[in-house]
């Protein structure tokens with residue numbers, strides 16, 4: 001099932017990449033030259049083998065809020081983020097932490113932080129997109145991209161982060177329909193805010209390579225560009241995620257984004273058991289809960305819901321009305 005592939009794929013990418021964070025290019029392949037090694041979920045750098053990081057933790061927080069309310073309740077998502085941030089997670093993005101610990105209200109915190117810092121285009125809203133992308137996919141492109149922007153804006157004040165997250169949501173939606181997200185790129189770019197279109201067109205273009213990035217891949221543009229590059233230049237879930245981790249830098253997040261996209265394309269059957277087996281997601285601030293692969297699969301199924309595409313239930317209609325306001 002591709003919804004499970006999206007949520008679980010992002011989580012395994014995150015856990016696979018975490019030990020290699022801030023490391024050099026090619027570190028994963030130097031350690032595991034031949035694909036299929038049982039120890040690939042190796043842990044390190046403070047992470048246990050198979051332990052997912054803040055990327056997946058935040059995706060779960062968004063997903064559980066969506067399931068609980070049946071629609072996007074931004075103040076609730078922000079509250080869940082804040083409780084989590086206060087529980088001292090092992091890792092948390094700089095912008096995300098500044099915004100969530102500011103004490104400012106949910107609808108102002110990221111804007112105030114951006115105003116003061118002028119920094120808000122990290123990949124921290126992109127990394128947690130798997131669950132909301134699955135939930136909003138049946139509502140169509142506009143609702144999907146709009147919800148992505150609003151969830152991104154909870155922690156990221158720069159519209160560049162909103163637009164990148166909206167692009168990722170839409171590419172996942174297309175993949176969940178069984179279509180090729182790469183052929184949907186031109187239409188998706190048309191739906192991007194005009195002031196941000198050119199920069200995304202550059203990093204999403206056919207000939208773009210992560211070596212051409214003008215920022216560290218902790219920024220939203222090269223992170224998304226690298227995930228799309230990994231999908232485009234490989235032929236399986238496994239190879240796409242390996243390629244992402246091998247880029248070095250912000251490996252957990254680039255692989256989490258790649259895993260969401262590749263999981264939506266190839267489905268959960270393509271995820272190696274040696275990756276999903278050790279996977280676990282501790283959830284700080286939730287009374288010691290730890291989610292396993294089966295829990296993430298269950299969450300994905302509940303997010304995908306019984307709603308057939310194009311026929312949102314009552315909660316979805318309410319959401320659509322909110323979008324139009």
Ligand SMILES: [Mg+2]
Nearest residue numbers: 053054055252
């Ligand atoms: Mg992380």
